[in-house]
Amino acid sequence: MIKLVIFDLDGTLLDTIYDLAHSCNYALELHHYPTHTIEAYRFFVGNGMNKLVERALPESDRNPATIAKVKRDFLLYYADHSTEFTRPYPGITELLETLQNKGIKLAVASNKIDSATKYLTKRFFPDIKFSTVLGQREDFPIKPDPSIVYEIMKNADTGKEETLYVGDSGVDVETALNAGVRLVSVLWGFRPKAELEAKGATLFVEEAREILNLLNK
Template sequence: MKLVIFDLDGTLLNTIADLATATNVALEHYGLPTHKEDEYKFFVGNGINKLFERALPEDKRNEEYVMKIRSIFVPYYDAHNSDLSRPYQGINELLLDLQNAGIKIAVASNKYQAAAVKLVKEFFPDINFAEILGQRDGVPSKPDPTIVNEITEHTGISKKDTVYVGDSCVDMQTGKNADVTTVGVSWGFRPKAELKSYNPDFIADDAMMLHKYLLG
């Protein structure tokens, strides 16, 4: 194994509180009902437009309202996306150990590109990521494998030497669609049963388990 590609939200960082707050601010702006933080764990995973669609009342799940919510969410989230977000326990040490072992590290996220890069650089300044890719115009979102394929091509590392790590069904599908070793982490936003139903190669319950799987 020469390359480990990580999902971001729910895998490296617990970002749910900031995502929930920013979405609720935008919903409140338009006089729409808000949601509890735990509900957002099932709204996220497919990019922010899909997040807004899921958070909106059924009669307002259309492009007009998605763009209205986005217009308030993005500037607020850009200013507040690290207020409450933090790395999961043991993640910093895991990344450093991978780097020290000469293994390349990358991020493949459905978070929009600017926010993904900002958060990764802010919380993991000592890690030399081979690539940080988020959601970008014209590039299909996960579970489409394009983002993983971009990273393997950029690094020149074969898929048989690549591991993809994530916390949701979207991530399990992404890894399988990209034909790389796929690892689920149960500390994120989705239940372990959801991960199991996609038959990943391994499921880690904490960073120590993931460390042992990746580094022995």
């Protein structure tokens, strides 16, 4: 029986791609680098902020100093513009409310900066009492390392067989497999089904309510 559901944030609970893309493009323009389309950013995100900026930069400028400068301005801009276009995906709020009412513990595990993860989760889901909300923290491994999942399970006092992980990317698939927990991959997020299948995903949903149907079986 599932007692804990861990959700990825970007591309799973929230459609954040427009604010991420506009913020990164702002920082790139500030440093006189080419910008990218929204579609391109769907493949830049998922592995943490450093990797996002690295992927957005020209290959010849992907060095630690340049990444740090662009990342700094990206984060400064994003802090003031992270909710301009960001919204929960259809049915997500209702799903979380239903799961909470059923007594299932809820958590968020993201590779987004921890402060932004906590802020956006609270901003868009103020009535949901998540057991744990964790993002990327300094000196702590990011997904697909399973440490974040283990920490959440420990906080919730649940075992692997009682935990379901929900995500939209190949990183999420690897995270769940590395942690040894059950996985549901969503198809409304940033990455295509082919990527998820290539990483080992086998269970997919196209609408939020399908997750509830799976848990009811």
